[in-house]
Amino acid sequence: MKYRPEVDGLRAIAVLSVILFHAGFEWVRGGYVGVDIFFVISGYLITTLILSEHAAGRFSLATFYERRARRILPALFFVMAVCIPFAWFWMLPYQLKDFAKSVLSVLVFSSNVLFWRESGYFEAATELKPLLHTWSLAIEEQFYVVFPLVVMVTWRLGRRALPVLVVLALITSLGLAEWASRKGIIVANFYLLPTRAWELLIGSAVAMYLLRHPQRPSPLAGAGALLGLVMVLFSILRFDRTTPFPSLLALVPTVGAALMIVFAQAGGLVYRLLASPPAVGIGVISYSAYLWHQPLFAFARLMLPDPSRPGWLYAALIAATLALGWISWKHVEQPFRGRGWLSRRQVFLGALVGSLALAAVAVPMVMANGVISRFPAKDHYLLSISPTELGRYTERRFRQAERQAFDAAGASPRVLLVGDSYAQDFLNMVGENGFMASAQIVSHPIAARCPKYIGPDDVAPLYAAAGEHLDAAYCAAEGNLRDVLPLVRTADVVILAGQWRTWEAQRITQTVQSLGLRPQQRLIIIGRKDFGTIAPLSYLANTEAQRLALTNQVPAMNAEVNSLLRASLPAEQFVDVQQTLCGASGRCRIFTADGALISFDGEHFTPDGARHAGRLVFDHPALAPLR
Template sequence: MQHRPEIDGLRAVAVVPVILFHAGVAWFSGGYVGVDVFFVISGYLITTIIATAQDKGAFTILGFYERRARRIMPVLFTVILCCLPFAWAWMLPAQMTSFAESIIAVCLFVSNVLFWQESGYFAAAAEKQPLLHTWSLAVEEQYYVVFPLLLMGLHRYGARVRFATVLLAALVSFALAVYGAVAFPNAAFYLPHTRAWELLAGSLCALLLLKRPQPGNNVLSLIGIVAVLAGMFLYDEGTPFPSAWTVAPVGGTALIILFAGPGTLVHRCLSLRLLTGIGLISYSLYLWHQPLFAFARIRSLTEPTPLVMTILTIAAVLLAILSWRFVETPFRTGRITLLASGPRILGATAAVAAILMAIGAVGRLDEGLAFRLPPEALAALDVQAHPDPAMATCLFDKGEATLPHPVRACMTPDIDKSDTIMIGDSHAGAITGEALRAFTAAGLDLYALSHSSCAGFSGLVVSNAKYRLRCNSFFKGVEDYIAANDIRTIIMVSRWSLYLDGTAFDNGEGGIEALKPTYADLYARRDDMGGETDPARKDRVLAAFLADIRAYLDHGYNVVLVYPIPEAGWNVPDLLARAAMTGTDVEPLGTSADRYRARNAAVIAAFDTLEHPRLVKIRPDAIFCDSFVAARCVNSLSTDRIFYFDDDHLSDAGAALLMQPIIDAVRHLTASTTTAP
């Protein structure tokens, strides 16, 4: 086919924003649409090659796959092999297991399916997946399995039937994408049936231009490049993709392919030597950038600095030039005599893939080759892997309004009922096991119940779709139980500020919690919730907290109110394990006390207004902050004193620090009140 330099330039326009997006450059919030541009280009080029060869009677399926193998596999295998020593040296066991599985999936061209099942493309964990970007290669390869066979079957029916069939397939795929953006967004992002229309858009361009001179139209080609760039700068992680929004970059790319003929402004710009040079190495550049960024994030205890990401971007360009020159070009042109024939290159591809899959299988052994890690790292990860089992028993998540109270496993031993109950969300669930042990040792009774993502009261709804309406039903049942039994003291433990702000905690030092926005509103407004940043909603929720606490006090109950527990932001055991692997001393580990106070200022100020003789307030910040280390909220003191099992939940060691003040408060309130309400 005739070489089109503007297509090379368009590849550069596609790959650079993808890299800058993955590097965290805020301006390119929609840089991921570069992949969609690649899909259209691939569809155009592959269809042109196949259709032209068919018209000449020269197309063979073996020859097609030989060319694909020469183009795709050598650099891909090279990149995977180069990842192996860094994975061995730096990856935690869970990361190694995931990486090993991804090697197998890449070799089988199903990595898109694997990453669909593991996590979303924009999830924090995805940034540490060295082979995440191969999902798009898998989509293309799956397309290459079906599409050549389709064209072979349609060839005998003529150009019109061929075009109409491809158009119909594109429309069906687009309709599935639009539906999937709402019904199954993660699957729609990764799977081929909702991505095929983008490749088919390029195929349609190829069929339109087949045996025709390319027209030049300044207006249409300019509209095309503007549409592509607009998506890169205006879209972000919240834009549904693929969806109707994807029409802009896909349609824009199609307009460039169709109308950026010689002499047009877009053709001249895209044909600039710098852009065409980047376009030539774009495949290698795409393959190298994600492993470099992922391993930098794995190796660093916090998010790499912009300077580091800039250096890695330059390194990706240099590696791309080298692999294009010494790997891509020799294999693609058949210069390597030993692999000059089609059967040989296909056989060699299968052999190397089998070796890599065997390596991947080994990487899944022994829980991700855990023997590589020093004892300190294993000790830290053990805290993460084994939160107190009472949390699994007494932290509910299905809104069980008809829960058969009391749940005996959530009570101190040898009692039928307790006059003290602890309620709240997962922050209460995390300390349940230690609370039951401490109350038993102190000769006190306790019943502990909690529900994920619920503040501890009925009358509230949360934005999290899973728990949206469950909080009201679960805590209505708990409140009915409290009212019908001789409960005297209520301990309240919740992540109060989360329900006001709805945002993940950022400790300001590179630790940003992996959490989707989860905020609360009144149950009566479940069909008209205020937004995450709506100040009126925050005021409503905070007022509801205070009203419910006062209602318990006014009805004669004792209340032990636990203020917000400090959040860590980073996964504490994970960070400590990585520090041990790299020989970095981070103990004692902590975060800014000022950051804690800023995060929880509204809740603290509101709770400070509450005064009542049956109310005792517990300040976790007085225990964790400005105590072990000045101006810091401590996360751990050593690998045998780790206070969190993730980025915000207390471990047993952390819960133990809270127990004595809580027990003292219960004893005080029990002694000062003689009758149940």
């Protein structure tokens, strides 16, 4: 297979865009499309290799998988092995357990499935997962397992069978991705092969086209390559986290990459840019650099939990990424690619031994729940804090109270609780203190990213003005305030709680009027709250007295939103949880008087925090009668 330096240059664009995006540089807010470019390149190279070897009569499935093992596993195993001691010393037990699970999933190329299953509102922050980026390797490996087998079957069906099958599969996969995007199936759409395969298949289609129509000098080639470069750069610079992805919009970077592969020819502007020594140099080490960047960023964020990290730190981490990428390319990747010193049998045996060795380290970490015994017994309480487990606690009571209607002969009063995870928190204040024991409580969820507003205004531009994206299809499916109006009519008390946006607070009177409450019905609005950054690892060095004295500065937005609500609502309708718990100083205690954490993530209560907060909040005149 002929070496094409411009493809390595395209790899450089892909890897740099991903690295800069994960480093948080705003000007590459769409840098995540670098992964999609990698998928196109991978599909192109693999298909070219398979079809070229088949045409020469020397394709072997065993040789194909041997080549993949030599290419992927040495650097991957090396990076994971280096990560393990840092994870052991720097991670909390729940983080170490999650890390160990990701090691095991990488070994069977299913980390994309793991991260899909782990994703959720209360899961650990993705930016703190050192092996998160391996989801894309899992996609590629799953494709590599299936695609060669499909190709071998289609060879028996005639020359035209494979192109037809590739095009049909591409259209089906792309259609599935667009459908999932419109339905709000965001996480599965992002992580799983069925909605990603089309990107690799674009590369396959390019390979089949070029094998039948090799590049020839053409006046249109330069324009085609330049258009591809513009499409890729547009995606990197203009897409952002609110862009539905993958969807039809993902055709912009993927087709752009395909155009560059097809049309970039020697002598052309795009070719000269991509084939330049700096671009090729970065492209050559792109795989190793990609492997290193996420662990470096994740461990740095673990050690510096304050989100205001200096720019020079990320510049240093990027430099370290490229340096480590070169080292592992030179001393790990390159030696294993050559067939002179390791036979096929030794490669496969080495893969098995390496996998078993990493599994032997990871399995005990999972079984021991992150090995809390690494730490002194006095610290076990703080170290046992798991956002994942406590997130399930936050949701449990609320989910159990979800109903379509009140019981016909239920207890009195009938209390309807509507809102997002802040409403879940409110119900935990109730439950932990045994309040509302005689009430019939029904809950109705509204996702945090969906509007808690009813009124005449179109909410889409309000979202856009606030820098957010309204996923109307998702919100229509996941619950909204209009859906609950029939239930509102049957309640004695209606409680709305949520992470109110500024524009929602400004329009709260419109929402209240739209509820259409009767005079005998009571309405209670629960305001925003926030307890600042919670970093249990940093509290270990504090004495008990020092912990009790710790406070956090909370975001000013909470006070601003709560002030808007207070100004718009009667005093008997609005409960300012933030001010009740923290006063007017803008600083909140982190621990209760008996040394328990109030919040596990800065926004939601621990059981101890819910008990502590409930005792204070239910002194409010609006809530006291409901005790």
